[in-house]
Amino acid sequence: xxxxxxxxxxxxxxxxxxxxxxxxxxxxxxxxxxxxxxxxxxxxxxxxxxxxxxxxxxxxxxxxxxxxxxxxxxxxxxxxxxxxxxxxxxxxxxxxxxxxxxxxxxxxxxxxxxxxxxxxxxxxxxxxxxxxxxxxxxxxxxxxxxxxxxxxxxxxxxxxxxxxxxxxxxxxxxxxxxxxxxxxxxxxxxxxxxxxxxxxxxxxxxxxxxxxxxxxxxxxxxxxxxxxxxxxxxxxxxxxxxxxxxxxxxxxxxxxxxxxxxxxxxxxxxxxxxxxxxxxxxxxxxxxxxxxxxxxxxxxxxxxxxxxxxxxxxxxxxxxxxxxxxxxxxxxxxxxxxxxxxxxxxxxxxxxxxxxxxxxxxxxxxxxxxxxxxxxxxxxxxxxxxxxxxxxxxxxxxxxxxxxxxxxxxxxxxxxxxxxxxxxxxxxxxxxxxxxxxxxxxxxxxxxxxxxxxxxxxxxxxxxxxxxxxxxxxxxxxxxxxxxxxxxxxxxxxxxxxxxxxxxxxx
Amino acid sequence: xxxxxxxxxxxxxxxxxxxxxxxxxxxxxxxxxxxxxxxxxxxxxxxxxxxxxxxxxxxxxxxxxxxxxxxxxxxxxxxxxxxxxxxxxxxxxxxxxxxxxxxxxxxxxxxxxxxxxxxxxxxxxxxxxxxxxxxxxxxxxxxxxxxxxxxxxxx
Numbered sequence: 057x058x059x060x061x062x063x064x065x066x067x068x069x070x071x072x073x074x075x076x077x078x079x080x081x082x083x084x085x086x087x088x089x090x091x092x093x094x095x096x097x098x099x100x101x102x103x104x105x106x107x108x109x110x111x112x113x114x115x116x117x118x119x120x121x122x123x124x125x126x127x128x129x130x131x132x133x134x135x136x137x138x139x140x141x142x143x144x145x146x147x148x149x150x151x152x153x154x155x156x157x158x159x160x161x162x163x164x165x166x167x168x169x170x171x172x173x174x175x176x177x178x179x180x181x182x183x184x185x186x187x188x189x190x191x192x193x194x195x196x197x198x199x200x201x202x203x204x205x206x207x208x209x210x211x212x213x214x215x216x217x218x219x220x221x222x223x224x225x226x227x228x229x230x231x232x233x234x235x236x237x238x239x240x241x242x243x244x245x246x247x248x249x250x251x252x253x254x255x256x257x258x259x260x261x262x263x264x265x266x267x268x269x270x271x272x273x274x275x276x277x278x279x280x281x282x283x284x285x286x287x288x289x290x291x292x293x294x295x296x297x298x299x300x301x302x303x304x305x306x307x308x309x310x311x312x313x314x315x316x317x318x319x320x321x322x323x324x325x326x327x328x329x330x331x332x333x334x335x336x337x338x339x340x341x342x343x344x345x346x347x348x349x350x351x352x353x354x355x356x357x358x359x360x361x362x363x364x365x366x367x368x369x370x371x372x373x374x375x376x377x378x379x380x381x382x383x384x385x386x387x388x389x390x391x392x393x394x395x396x397x398x399x400x401x402x403x404x405x406x407x408x409x410x411x412x413x414x415x416x417x418x419x420x421x422x423x424x425x426x427x428x429x430x431x432x433x434x435x436x437x438x439x440x441x442x443x444x445x446x447x448x449x450x451x452x453x454x455x456x457x458x459x460x461x462x463x464x465x466x467x468x469x470x471x472x473x474x475x476x477x478x479x480x481x482x483x484x485x486x487x488x489x490x491x492x493x494x495x496x497x498x499x500x501x502x503x504x505x506x507x508x509x510x511x512x513x514x515x516x517x518x519x520x521x522x523x524x525x526x527x528x529x530x531x532x533x534x535x536x537x538x539x540x541x542x543x544x545x546x547x548x549x550x551x552x553x554x555x556x557x558x559x560x561x562x563x
Numbered sequence: 564x565x566x567x568x569x570x571x572x573x574x575x576x577x578x579x580x581x582x583x584x585x586x587x588x589x590x591x592x593x594x595x596x597x598x599x600x601x602x603x604x605x606x607x608x609x610x611x612x613x614x615x616x617x618x619x620x621x622x623x624x625x626x627x628x629x630x631x632x633x634x635x636x637x638x639x640x641x642x643x644x645x646x647x648x649x650x651x652x653x654x655x656x657x658x659x660x661x662x663x664x665x666x667x668x669x670x671x672x673x674x675x676x677x678x679x680x681x682x683x684x685x686x687x688x689x690x691x692x693x694x695x696x697x698x699x700x701x702x703x704x705x706x707x708x709x710x711x712x713x714x715x716x717x718x
Binding site: 106109110223224226227230231233234237241243244246248249275276279280281282447448449451452453455456457459460463464467469472473476479480483488506509510513514517518520 | 567568571575578579582585589590593594595596597598599600601602603606607609610613614616617620642643645646649650653654656657660661665669672673676677680681682691695699703708709710711712
């Protein structure tokens with residue numbers, strides 16, 4: 057009951073005119089960012105963090121969260137209209153969404169996305185209200201060994217499921233941890249890797265790394281292609297074609313509810329939750345469908361389920377961020393950075409120390425979902441028209457905005473240089489198929505991980521057994537080992553099988 | 564492709580090695596009372612081990628057997644020059660920002676970037692950078708009250 061009372065207080069905070077407007081602004085900006093192919097929620101939040109510097113923490117986080125779920129909504133628009141996912145979680149929506157658009161059903165597909173996301177957001181809100189406080193209570197019992205094991209587990213899971221090579225992802229995660237050690241040692245207060253420059257005394261500027269690795273790298277990756285190849289035909293639906301039929305709605309309701317459940321559960325687990333949730337939902341819908349042969353050819357359940365799962369996962373991913381202070385995915389890692397910039401340290405005490413931020417943001421998510429429903433239903437043709445801006449105009453605009461935004465963080469040109477350096481590095485990483493997400497996540501939680509590691513060893517007088525003796529820590533470590541060993545095992549079996557086939561062919 | 568991947572592995576190994584060497588200049592301490600160098604030293608060693616695994620896998624990989632390396636992408640012909648010019652113009656803007664001031668730098672940067680990306684119509688080449696420079700100046704300096712370099716023109 058106390059949670060419900062607090063949620064009402066949160067609605068009081070989120071519904072003030074100023075916060076409502078920031079929520080609206082964030083949702084609109086996020087939708088636009090999500091619509092632009094390539095510029096996903098990570099780049100969107102990173103680019104717009106500087107805009108929030110003049111705001112109080114609650115308004116700033118409300119706006120940034122609006123950008124996050126707005127971008128997730130917007131990402132589905134390009135998937136359906138262009139077959140180009142605005143962000144990775146929308147990849148699965150391309151399969152049936154684009155097929156629906158080709159059959160002239162872009163409107164129902166977009167509307168189902170909006171309705172499904174709203175329903176999932178509503179269910180996710182109740183999940184958050186009832187789950188976050190007890191989880192925060194449980195998290196109070198977490199000591200440094202549990203935190204360390206949990207963060208280690210998060211890294212390995214993320215490295216495993218980002219789609220590329222596990223070893224490359226692990227190298228990126230370690231690189232992020234190394235970069236994160238620059239500056240003041242969090243335990244002894246000594247300076248490390250500062251190379252006698254004052255610029256590095258406070259560590260590597262996180263916003264510069266985020267904008268560089270994602271925003272600048274994205275722009276450069278677009279610029280190195282012939283521009284005429286980038287412009288694509290856009291299917292802009294008419295207003296009257298926007299609404300799904302009763303039959304469409306009936307076919308989608310079950311998929312939406314299942315997607316919301318799957319998404320909420322997956323969001324609580326370390327890793328890129330929205331991506332995993334959309335895949336899990338799609339496979340579930342295909343498996344239980346009476347007409348699995350329609351999947352891939354424009355099945356509405358193939359849009360409704362994954363989009364609901366996507367939204368629910370985004371929402372529940374805030375639970376580990378807020379109550380444990382640990383982001384399990386790159387967008388929430390950036391939000392953690394933004395929270396800390398605004399003086400709010402997430403963790404088990406956040407609910408009691410910053411109830412206005414915690415409950416205000418949770419309530420604003422519901423308001424934001426409602427705003428997005430209203431925006432996405434009638435204004436999809438307007439948002440889709442952003443795609444008509446030629447890239448040769450859009451890319452310079454994004455670059456200018458990156459440079460300006462970066463300068464405003466500390467009024468420092470050095471930050472711009474660091475951002476450009478990271479942009480070049482991010483571009484090369486893309487070209488060589490290295491995923492930047494583990495690096496960014498490691499950079500954010502690296503210092504926390506180091507403190508947890510060193511505190512654990514201090515507590516145990518240098519005995520590594522402390523990580524295995526405590527049950528919760530042991531569970532996370534076993535999960536970590538499983539996630540490390542299983543892909544290697546699968547890989548070796550695949551290699552042996554392929555080797556045997558090759559020998560057979562040769563013989 | 565394999566040669567490039569081997570070079571990647573070696574570069575990453577060297578980065579790990581450099582981290583380890585630099586960490587040894589700091590107090591490492593003991594596991595019981597870790598010094599500031601212990602964590603980065605461990606990370607440097609882990610990085611070197613991962614790089615060795617990566618290189619080892621590349622060397623052991625048999626022809627026709629797909630390994631677990633991700634697929635690298637090549638830049639389009641001519642695109643690399645365009646990208647380098649684009650990046651160079653942005654670096655020039657960073658270099659001139661404090662001297663020229665924000666509005667002038669924003670105008671010149673937009674002009675240059677649009678030109679690099681193939682926009683040749685003189686009217687658009689002037690109007691778009693002008694609108695962008697004025698718009699971003701109004702947004703950041705006037706509306707959000709964030710100070711930006713004034714430079715030569717003193718705005």
